[in-house]
Structures are given as C-alpha cells and as structure tokens.
Amino acid sequence: MTSIGIIGSGFGAIAVAVELKRAGHTDLRLWERSHDVGGVWRDNTYPGAGCDVPSPLYSYSYEPNSQWTRRYALQEEIHAYIRAVADKHGVTPLVRFGAEVVAAAWDEDAAHWVVTFADRTTSTVDLLVSAVGQLSRPKLPGIDGVESFTGTSFHSAEWNHSFDASGKRVAVVGAGASAVQFVPHLAKDAEQLVVFQRTANYLMPKPDKPYKAWHRGLFKALPVTQRIERGGIWAIMEQFARGLDERSKVGRINKAIAMRHLGKHVTDPVLKAKLTPDYPIGCKRILFSNEFYPALAQPNVDVVTHGVTRVTTTGVVDDAGTEHEVDAIVYGTGFDAQDFLESIDVTGVGGQKLATHWTDGAHAYLGMYVPGFPNLLVTYGPNTNLGGGSIIYMLEAQARHMRQVVDRMEAGSYRTVEVTEEAERAYDRDLTSQLDSSVWSSCDNWYRHPSGRITSNWPGATRPFARATKHLQPEAFTWA
Numbered sequence: 001m002t003s004i005g006i007i008g009s010g011f012g013a014i015a016v017a018v019e020l021k022r023a024g025h026t027d028l029r030l031w032e033r034s035h036d037v038g039g040v041w042r043d044n045t046y047p048g049a050g051c052d053v054p055s056p057l058y059s060y061s062y063e064p065n066s067q068w069t070r071r072y073a074l075q076e077e078i079h080a081y082i083r084a085v086a087d088k089h090g091v092t093p094l095v096r097f098g099a100e101v102v103a104a105a106w107d108e109d110a111a112h113w114v115v116t117f118a119d120r121t122t123s124t125v126d127l128l129v130s131a132v133g134q135l136s137r138p139k140l141p142g143i144d145g146v147e148s149f150t151g152t153s154f155h156s157a158e159w160n161h162s163f164d165a166s167g168k169r170v171a172v173v174g175a176g177a178s179a180v181q182f183v184p185h186l187a188k189d190a191e192q193l194v195v196f197q198r199t200a201n202y203l204m205p206k207p208d209k210p211y212k213a214w215h216r217g218l219f220k221a222l223p224v225t226q227r228i229e230r231g232g233i234w235a236i237m238e239q240f241a242r243g244l245d246e247r248s249k250v251g252r253i254n255k256a257i258a259m260r261h262l263g264k265h266v267t268d269p270v271l272k273a274k275l276t277p278d279y280p281i282g283c284k285r286i287l288f289s290n291e292f293y294p295a296l297a298q299p300n301v302d303v304v305t306h307g308v309t310r311v312t313t314t315g316v317v318d319d320a321g322t323e324h325e326v327d328a329i330v331y332g333t334g335f336d337a338q339d340f341l342e343s344i345d346v347t348g349v350g351g352q353k354l355a356t357h358w359t360d361g362a363h364a365y366l367g368m369y370v371p372g373f374p375n376l377l378v379t380y381g382p383n384t385n386l387g388g389g390s391i392i393y394m395l396e397a398q399a400r401h402m403r404q405v406v407d408r409m410e411a412g413s414y415r416t417v418e419v420t421e422e423a424e425r426a427y428d429r430d431l432t433s434q435l436d437s438s439v440w441s442s443c444d445n446w447y448r449h450p451s452g453r454i455t456s457n458w459p460g461a462t463r464p465f466a467r468a469t470k471h472l473q474p475e476a477f478t479w480a
C-alpha cells in the first residue's frame, strides 16, 4: 500500500485525509508543527475572528453542521467543527503533533520522499502532500525598528490575550480582512485608537444572523433544507466571484452596495474621503463587516491614511514623517502568502530546489502538481485561492483529484507519478492569459508575486475548477 504523508492539519489536510481514507487508502500520517488541528482557525484567535463566507458553504459538503449558531460562524466554532470532523473520520489519531517539517528530498532510486523535521529526525513516504496553506506565516512589516518598540506589540495571528487595551493608546497597522474584524473590539476599550490604513478597502454589509433553535431543529430533522441554503449561498457567491470586475454588471452592483454601506455609516466627509477606495473593486479582497465603519466613526478612533515606515521605542512614524506615540502596536499586516512551500527546503529530481523552480512565482498544474517533483501533491497551492467563494469547496475538489491519482497508482502498481512539463506549461499558459486580464493586475495586493505574476488566485468562479479537476487526465502525467 502507498504510504502518504501530509504536511499540516488544517482544512486542506483533513479534506485530503478524509477523501483518501474513505477510498481505502489508509497508510496515512499527518505532521503538524503545532499541538492541535485546525490551521489558520487554530491560530487566528483575535477578538472578532470569524469567517466572511457563510458557514453552510464554509464547511465540507459531506459534513454539514446543523448546529451552527450563526450564519457567519466565529473562529472558536469553526475550530471546533474542524476538530469534530477530524475526530469523526479518524484523522486525529493519525496526526503527529509538534512535528515541523523543514525539508523534503526526493530519493530517485528508492522512489520516495525523505522528510526532515525541525528536530533533525526523518521519515520516508511514497507520496507527499503539502497542506501548509497560503496564510500560515504571519508577516510583520519589513520596516526598521519593529524590535525596538518598548510597549506591547503583536501580530493579529499571534494575539496577546493578556493585553488589555483599556486606557491605552493603540496603533493598528493595516486595514485588511483581519483588521476589520478586530478593530471594532479594540475601539470599544482603547482610550485612543489610530488605524494606519495605507489603502482603503471596499467593504460590504455582512448579512449575518444567529440561527434560532427552530432553524437548527429544521436543519437536523430535514437536512435537505440546509443543503438548499448551502446551494443558494454557493450560487450567489459564484455570481459574486464572476463579478470581481468593475466593468461587469455584478461588479458595478457590488461597488454601489459598498459605497452605500460607507455613506450609511460614515457621515463625516473627511472620514468618508479617507475610506473611499481609489482602485477598481475586486482588486483587493472585498471585505464584509457591519461594525468596522461605525467603529472608525467613534471619537476615540483616528484613521491615518499613511503607511508606517518606521517603529521607534515609543511609537510609529508614518510615511508623511509624523511620529505617533502609542502604548501598543497591533500588526494586522497579513501573511507571507507568496511563500507557498518555500519555507520548506524541497528538493526534487536532479537536486532541483522547488524554491528555485518558483523563483518568478509559484505555478503548478491544477495548482497541485509540479514537473520535476514526482509524487508531490500540493493542496491550496498556486492559483487556487479565491477572490470570493468558499475555499473548502476548492479543497474538496483537489482532494478528489488527488484520490484519483492514488487510485490509479495502486491499480497500475505505479511507483511514481509526475506531471509532464508540456501539460503544466499548457495549463499555465491558459491560466495566465485569464489572469493577465483580471482585475487583480490593476493594484497592489497579496495575490501577486514581486515578479508581477498572480500566483495566489484562481480566476473566477469555483465551478470551472471543480469541472477541471473532476476527471483525472492520465495523459498529463508520466506514470512509472
């Protein structure tokens, strides 16, 4: 039986593990650097952390949760859901916790991967699945002085829960998807809150609501009702994803909704001007919140439309040269999304490094398979992130494709599978032509590699990806 090692234990890793287990591939192990399953939903515990994709869709299709307490579940509930799925499907016992993978090398003679951990121990597997995600490495701004600050400072993904903002002057660096969720909480307590918003974002209302007991009862008694809700949300999000372009009708509607939301909550013309984006809608992730604008309109909150260029012992200096003295700094500065697998030293055929192969930005056939790296399967890899929609839907599609690969290997007694260069190149050519004309090329965002290549996102709706991955194309691979 093929032995399979999976790096990570978040949504992606569990999707693959469950899919393989259900198909009878049971020689599985997962390696998790932390001490619990859950990936980003384990790590991001900042106040207000939650998902801006409705939970009936932001869950595995085969594991609907009739007991969600609200339409947009918060972090704790999502984390509990992941744990429950991992337990139910027998994945948790397969996880080795505290096992940080630092290197993986393909042994051509033995046709297996040699995986090295931070403690220098090693393990070998026939197939290696990377499920390290795109947003697992918190990024501090690469500016001078970050270490010199003498007050409290931390990144949103490493929230300091002993920190009490009451009576303090607090700086928040960043105004992205994480900041819009935690800023309203800080604004309640801080004596003074300064939000450094280098670029304004489009913000839409969040149609959130608690599910009442009767909803949960109905979902449980008649699961079809929840499937209908899921289907409806999916259909709406597909249109939303197609409309991530101001030139489209949906894009224009989205922009009108966002501008109306701003006008409704912010009446001060100066603040309104600060919060009005100056780039096409969809270029950066569209955000959802009913609390962010009201929080920014509070008298104890100031929005500075400058980047932070330096940190001093007592505060931050913005790019206009103004120094702001604060007691605490919270970095909502995002993640090293372009890193992909580069933080793990991956060596393929002929000693080729994956980091070198991806010098100009990561690319892979279907986002999963890289020529020169046999028996390596990447989940949530290049060009599989979404501008709108549920990543869980994408992860399930990837898991199903990977399962077909493993099925075929076992059925044909193959030891190796490797995508051909031609297949990868043709796939990438097509993808790049779609991405080049996408809205994501029109502003700075984390979807793009410094080379200019859009490496994170899948262009558009999720259905075409599910279709592209539904049936394995054996001719795209070399089987040996």
Ligand code: NAP
Pocket: 050, 051, 052, 053, 135, 141, 143, 156, 173, 174, 175, 176, 177, 178, 179, 196, 197, 198, 199, 285, 306, 307, 308, 309, 332, 333, 334, 335, 444, 446
């Ligand atoms: P982010 O979207 O990458 O935002 C980082 C923020 O930091 C941006 O506003 C950026 O400004 C700012 N920034 C960076 N360096 C700065 C500097 N020197 N001075 C001032 N501002 C600076 O990070 P994030 O908010 O953590 O979100 C990352 C991703 O995580 C999201 O896009 C999303 O995919 C995911 N996420 C999802 C949810 C959800 O509800 N599903 C919630 C949270 C996060 P610029 O825009 O000018 O670069």
